[in-house]
Amino acid sequence: MSSVAERTAITPEMVREHGLSDSEYARILKLMGREPSFVELGIFSVMWSEHCSYKSTRVHLKKLPTKAAWVIQGPGENAGVIDIGDGDAAIFKMESHNHPSFIEPYQGAATGVGGIMRDVFTMGARPIAMVNALRFGEPDHPKTRHLVSGVVSGIGGYGNCMGVPTVGGEVNFHKSYNGNILVNAMCVGLARQDKIFLSAAKGAGNPVVYIGSKTGRDGIHGATMASAEFDDASEEKRPTVQVGDPFTEKLLLEACLELMATDAIVAIQDKGGSGIELNLDKVPQREANMTAYDMMLSESQERMLAVLKPGREAQAEAIFRKWELDFAVIGITTDTNRLVVKHKGQVVADMPITALSDAAPIYERPYTEREPLTGEPAYDKAKPVLASLKKILGSPDMASRRWVWEQYDHTVMADTVQVPGGDAAVVRVHGTKKALAITTDVTPRYCRPDPFEGGKQAVAEAWRNLTAVGATPLAVTDNLNYGNPQKPEIMWEIVAGIDGIGAACRALDFPVIGGNCSLYNETNGEGILPTPAIGGVGLMQDVTKMATVAFKRADDVIILIGETKGHLGQSIYLREIEGREEGAAPKVDLGLERKHGDFVRKLIEAGRVDTVHDVSDGGLLVAIAEMAMPRGIGAKAGLAGLPQPIPFWFGEDQARYVIAAPFAEAEKIVEEARAAYITVAELGKTGGDSLTLDGKDSIKIAVLKDGFENWFPNYMSGEEIPVTN
Amino acid sequence: MKSAVIVFPAANCDRDAKVALTQMTGKTPAMVWHQDSELPDVDLVVLPGGFSYGDYLRCGAMASQSAVMKSVKAHADKGGMVLGICNGFQVLTESHLLPGALMRNAALKFVCRPVGLEIEETQSAFTRKYEKGQRVTFPVAHGEGSYFADEDTLDRLDGENRIAFRYAKGENPNGSARNIAGILSEKRNVLGLMPHPERVVDDVLGGTDGRNLFQSLIETLS
Numbered sequence: 001m002s003s004v005a006e007r008t009a010i011t012p013e014m015v016r017e018h019g020l021s022d023s024e025y026a027r028i029l030k031l032m033g034r035e036p037s038f039v040e041l042g043i044f045s046v047m048w049s050e051h052c053s054y055k056s057t058r059v060h061l062k063k064l065p066t067k068a069a070w071v072i073q074g075p076g077e078n079a080g081v082i083d084i085g086d087g088d089a090a091i092f093k094m095e096s097h098n099h100p101s102f103i104e105p106y107q108g109a110a111t112g113v114g115g116i117m118r119d120v121f122t123m124g125a126r127p128i129a130m131v132n133a134l135r136f137g138e139p140d141h142p143k144t145r146h147l148v149s150g151v152v153s154g155i156g157g158y159g160n161c162m163g164v165p166t167v168g169g170e171v172n173f174h175k176s177y178n179g180n181i182l183v184n185a186m187c188v189g190l191a192r193q194d195k196i197f198l199s200a201a202k203g204a205g206n207p208v209v210y211i212g213s214k215t216g217r218d219g220i221h222g223a224t225m226a227s228a229e230f231d232d233a234s235e236e237k238r239p240t241v242q243v244g245d246p247f248t249e250k251l252l253l254e255a256c257l258e259l260m261a262t263d264a265i266v267a268i269q270d271k272g273g274s275g276i277e278l279n280l281d282k283v284p285q286r287e288a289n290m291t292a293y294d295m296m297l298s299e300s301q302e303r304m305l306a307v308l309k310p311g312r313e314a315q316a317e318a319i320f321r322k323w324e325l326d327f328a329v330i331g332i333t334t335d336t337n338r339l340v341v342k343h344k345g346q347v348v349a350d351m352p353i354t355a356l357s358d359a360a361p362i363y364e365r366p367y368t369e370r371e372p373l374t375g376e377p378a379y380d381k382a383k384p385v386l387a388s389l390k391k392i393l394g395s396p397d398m399a400s401r402r403w404v405w406e407q408y409d410h411t412v413m414a415d416t417v418q419v420p421g422g423d424a425a426v427v428r429v430h431g432t433k434k435a436l437a438i439t440t441d442v443t444p445r446y447c448r449p450d451p452f453e454g455g456k457q458a459v460a461e462a463w464r465n466l467t468a469v470g471a472t473p474l475a476v477t478d479n480l481n482y483g484n485p486q487k488p489e490i491m492w493e494i495v496a497g498i499d500g501i502g503a504a505c506r507a508l509d510f511p512v513i514g515g516n517c518s519l520y521n522e523t524n525g526e527g528i529l530p531t532p533a534i535g536g537v538g539l540m541q542d543v544t545k546m547a548t549v550a551f552k553r554a555d556d557v558i559i560l561i562g563e564t565k566g567h568l569g570q571s572i573y574l575r576e577i578e579g580r581e582e583g584a585a586p587k588v589d590l591g592l593e594r595k596h597g598d599f600v601r602k603l604i605e606a607g608r609v610d611t612v613h614d615v616s617d618g619g620l621l622v623a624i625a626e627m628a629m630p631r632g633i634g635a636k637a638g639l640a641g642l643p644q645p646i647p648f649w650f651g652e653d654q655a656r657y658v659i660a661a662p663f664a665e666a667e668k669i670v671e672e673a674r675a676a677y678i679t680v681a682e683l684g685k686t687g688g689d690s691l692t693l694d695g696k697d698s699i700k701i702a703v704l705k706d707g708f709e710n711w712f713p714n715y716m717s718g719e720e721i722p723v724t725n
Numbered sequence: 726m727k728s729a730v731i732v733f734p735a736a737n738c739d740r741d742a743k744v745a746l747t748q749m750t751g752k753t754p755a756m757v758w759h760q761d762s763e764l765p766d767v768d769l770v771v772l773p774g775g776f777s778y779g780d781y782l783r784c785g786a787m788a789s790q791s792a793v794m795k796s797v798k799a800h801a802d803k804g805g806m807v808l809g810i811c812n813g814f815q816v817l818t819e820s821h822l823l824p825g826a827l828m829r830n831a832a833l834k835f836v837c838r839p840v841g842l843e844i845e846e847t848q849s850a851f852t853r854k855y856e857k858g859q860r861v862t863f864p865v866a867h868g869e870g871s872y873f874a875d876e877d878t879l880d881r882l883d884g885e886n887r888i889a890f891r892y893a894k895g896e897n898p899n900g901s902a903r904n905i906a907g908i909l910s911e912k913r914n915v916l917g918l919m920p921h922p923e924r925v926v927d928d929v930l931g932g933t934d935g936r937n938l939f940q941s942l943i944e945t946l947s
Contacts, residue, residue, distance in 0.1 A: 153834070156835050160776070161737070161776040163736075163776075246776070247734070247780075247781065250735040251735065324734065406838050407835045408837060410837055411864050412741070412866060414741040414744060414927070
């Protein structure tokens with residue numbers, strides 16, 4: 001038991017166990033002007049952790065574009081806010097829960113979902129959609145099935161109970177995640193622009209209230225765990241993973257929104273502002289004999305702080321009692337610029353608030369550049385195209401994710417207009433014709449050979465996916481997952497990745513309004529593929545004009561927008577068919593992205609086109625197959641005088657879309673594209689129950705669909721992974 | 726037709742039910758808090774989907790003991806209409822307003838997808854606007870929707886034409902006995918079903934097959 005009055009001597013071991021370096025501890029001594037108490041040391045360890053302070057990335061994150069006319073709140077708050085017209089705002093953020101999910105997949109993923117939802121509803125928004133970007137190790141790694149199963153049921157278990165639809169996301173498998181999976185959850189909410197709540201409280205003498213569930217000892221040091229590398233003993237850290245209770249969170253959500261509808265509230269989840277004094281004796285506690293240290297560092301879920309206007313305590317308490325939640329006045333705002341914590345009549349912490357945020361260390365870590373990989377890889381020109389297509393569609397990264405998203409309630413709230421499986425999820429703005437399109441994207445296999453182009457590509461693909469459903473992309477949240485920033489080669493991946501994201505966001509008017517960094521994603525010294533996940537949100541004015549990937553009619557003309565050079569480096573084809581991960585990542589021409597995307601979006605907005613798919617993983621033929629499978633409508637496709645079919649059909653050149661439209665409309669579209677100097681090609685026609693190439697080889701759509709739909713359920717049921725070649 | 730939607734803690738389809746009822750009847754339903762012991766004067770009570778009381782103990786078990794359920798039972802006893810959707814169906818079996826129980830899905834996983842249903846019984850206030858044998862598609866979204874009852878009860882439900890909705894061949898998402906998706910009470914004024922008709926009353930959301938359920942009630946009650 002420590003206190004400022006009766007101080008435990010801080011030993012170098014204690015400092016190390018709190019993840020603080022010698023120089024950081026020296027900084028603490030200087031800021032405090034004395035040795036910190038044990039509680040103060042604990043608070044510093046959390047607030048100065050990589051997870052909370054962004055100390056390795058902050059100087060680089062500053063370079064990201066964060067402004068636009070429609071940005072109401074950029075990075076720095078619980079979540080970012082954009083203007084979506086008519087006084088409405090969309091509020092969203094993505095955050096990682098990687099380390100807890102590896103240790104305890106169900107609770108790790110569940111509390112990740114709960115945490116990001118709280119970030120959104122503490123700002124006054126009702127969460128309306130969740131998406132998740134998930135990366136697992138190789139399918140045949142002994143832990144992978146267990147992790148997939150636990151993470152998916154954890155996300156479903158929490159989100160389904162909350163009654164917020166989980167509408168999409170991504171799932172990848174790669175050996176670099178064998179010992180360090182990634183669970184990135186994104187929440188999108190809606191609020192009225194005049195009812196947005198920020199975290200900074202102004203004014204002294206306002207009551208600070210504790211709301212939600214009781215504080216226990218769970219999750220102590222979660223933030224410091226998230227800022228350290230893993231080793232084989234990491235699973236012993238299981239007690240630091242919090243346990244989620246979505247029932248309480250649902251009550252907290254409704255109670256908070258009810259309280260926010262009154263004008264009793266000044267701020268929520270107060271970060272200190274101009275000073276705060278807390279009395280821990282008043283904190284609702286789940287366990288006996290909790291120390292001040294336990295309470296200050298607990299990561300118990302489903303609770304938060306709010307700052308009320310004086311005299312409004314009874315009104316607020318009535319709301320929380322109605323929802324059967326704990327409510328206690330535990331402190332008051334002050335004008336001292338200090339955080340003062342009292343427990344059992346003693347002051348256990350008394351520290352300047354700026355020490356926790358503004359004075360947190362910032363590092364310009366050294367980095368070593370690596371030349372991006374270059375070169376076009378060799379491939380066997382004799383391999384039959386359609387057999388390769390079938391194999392790719394039934395491969396771990398390309399097969400249908402139905403097994404995953406059918407475990408998520410994706411239609412609750414009765415506003416889901418486009419369900420998972422398309423280019424982007426589309427969720428209607430309740431009671432209007434408007435809708436938000438939502439996607440998460442990154443292609444990690446591009447980011448190791450070329451972190452800069454990989455960062456660009458992640459943004460470009462998110463922008464393209466929103467465009468392909470007919471939405472205007474508005475803003476992104478990023479979730480930057482990397483290895484240990486103290487290794488110069490990893491630090492370079494981070495710097496180049498952020499530069500790539502910045503370049504693309506600038507060129508596409510797609511500002512970053514918030515995000516999260518997850519570093520130290522390494523196990524036994526092996527880093528993950530750099531994985532800067534991009535969560536994008538776009539706006540559609542008229543949801544009835546939405547496009548989907550599915551072919552809808554026979555005899556539609558299939559049109560390819562964009563240039564195909566046949567880029568096979570780092571492609572799915574090379575990995576799945578040739579068994580190699582090599583060559584250059586595809587280059588992203590941001591000017592062409594914009595030009596082609598704007599062209600396609602206008603066609604959708606004008607109601608001229610209802611069938612669009614962007615071309616990404618797997619290339620053109622995979623895109624066509626993905627359009628054919630949903631309704632079993634086949635296609636005859638080909639291009640006269642193809643030099644090399646394999647790179648043409650499977651190359652992963654960027655800035656491309658496939659459109660299908662009735663003949664008369666298609667002719668006009670091709671003409672207009674040519675007039676605008678956009679590379680365009682007519683590839684054939686829809687119809688029949690097969691995919692036929694160049695009038696020769698043919699494969700039944702049902703056969704393709706079989707492999708595509710069955711890989712995931714077969715894999716998860718533990719059966720042999722079907723190998724077809 | 727006047728209606729009320731009961732709001733249990735962690736109900737989460739209460740708004741969806743409200744929107745569907747408002748859209749279909751032109752009147753906003755009363756939203757009734759679970760601790761209220763009085764029901765307003767209504768023709769129809771809807772127990773919405775969700776996770777009442779976090780599904781703790783058993784799905785619907787705690788909600789069946791809440792103050793408002795006494796009034797709901799009294800309403801049903803007087804012949805008033807009660808519609809329980811998903812978690813609402815679970816509350817109805819736990820309250821013994823309907824026989825049987827809803828168990829964990831056979832695949833042990835939550836399942837959300839559109840399923841094909843057959844209208845088995847059109848002689849009810851809930852289904853009269855459908856054709857007998859008509860195939861419709863409603864989404865399901867539940868982890869515990871496998872309908873179970875003893876053989877005698879199932880025979881009775883069959884014999885008394887109380888199975889209003891059955892999962893179509895090959896569509897049973899949860900292992901329900903005799904493909905049962907929704908059943909009627911003895912007096913045919915209480916319907917419980919796992920699929921969500923309130924999610925299919927709007928073209929933009931991929932279907933309007935649920936409209937006739939509400940239309941049937943409107944015709945019966947006005």
